Amino acid sequence: MAMIGDIRNAGGRAIQGGVENVGLFAFFLQAAFVGLPALLRGDRFARRRTVDALSDTALRPLPIVTMLAALTGLVLAFSVSRAFHVVNLEEPLLRALRSALMREVMPVLIGIFVAGRSGVALAVRIGRMIAGGEVDSLRLMGVDPADHVLPASLLAFLFAAAALLVWGDGIAHLAAALTLQQFEAIPVARYTTIVFAEGARSDFWFGFLRVEVYAMLALGIASAEGSGAGRDPQTLEAAAWRTFVISLLAIFGAAAIFAGAGA
């Protein structure tokens, strides 16, 4: 039985490694071989489109991401602090809090945020470009509409998801540390020492790669739904809603696969 358990764990780790590598591909390969070259060979306005897309995807959501991350850190810190009274295992519990935040909760939260805000906006934009004749204009000027829209969005989604995750992780940990200092008298320095000890880097990278997968799922679904919206402006609302719902299902499905493979 023990041997079967070992094999299962080894299999799980291999799958986990494979699935996490999808995130690595999503980020580095797409940025290096799809987004950046398309940007460089694009028209003179391509860089500005990318900066606009980045600002829209990464900077504008910052206030709400900050609030959500702080509340998430606070809620998880309270949950952990209740367990302190039941079991006196401060260090493992804080490490579990770190893993939950960095590997699972924040990547999903940022993934949902990118899908719900930037994914829906991209689907609506593509739909509007089709309905409003901009796509025809691009084709008439010898420009592939996908080349015009997607490289900037791809880079924006990749970098914005990573940047928002780093920011969100920081804010969530700050909120958790302050909460535990206030209510459990655990000094921030002690929290920092425990949380950022062994395993923190691995948790961060797992979270980082997961959020890139979620961002790519959101981008793919938004592009497909926006392109399929057709010429009727009435169908845009439905496409926006479908983009959000399908992205949610895809992100939670992927999160379940990641969690299951790592269990």
Added chain:
Amino acid sequence: MIEARGLALMRGGARVLDDISFTLERGQCMAIVGRSGSGKTLLLRLLAGLERASEGHLQIAGEAAENLPEHEWHKLRRHIGLVLENGALLHDLTLAENLAFPLCKLELADSEIEKRLEHCLINFDLDPWRNAQSNEISASLTKRALLARALITEPHIVMLDAPFEGLDPEARAELQADLKRLVAVQHVALLVTSNDKAGAESLGANMMALERGCLSSRQKEPA
């Protein structure tokens, strides 16, 4: 320049365009007249490769075009300036950037792009709005900007969908004179569609009538 033989387009099981045949050479002007819904816009879209013919043969600038893949059409469309009735400027660019956009694709030197752009802005009286976002300008200015954008690359084939629609008599006369000049001086192959027979006649064009997707009158031989 354009040779269409037996072109047909099916939509939802119906033939929306049927047996379209004509030729148009450089320095010639042709007007396709028909009621709303007769298929004029669809025909222009078909000739520019925005729709794919279900049957027939289409030759553009000496190249068989009916089965060309989209990336080949991108190259071929550099010979074509098409202004659709519901055409749009790119919303994330200013008016001047919209005009410069197709020039960037021709890999011209920056100085040449600037020269053509300035010339175009002045010729089409668009200079005062050069920095306006495309969603800030009126419909008539948009129409003028679309025409300017179609002509700035100096295409050999110009196709205009209902160009006289909504113009006052003065603007219409001005446009007619400009189009005649385009054909006579730059030897462009000009194809216009119109609801209005008189407007098309004043261009001195070969007239063809499009009715329920069929060209119902024969092309006149050039004088």
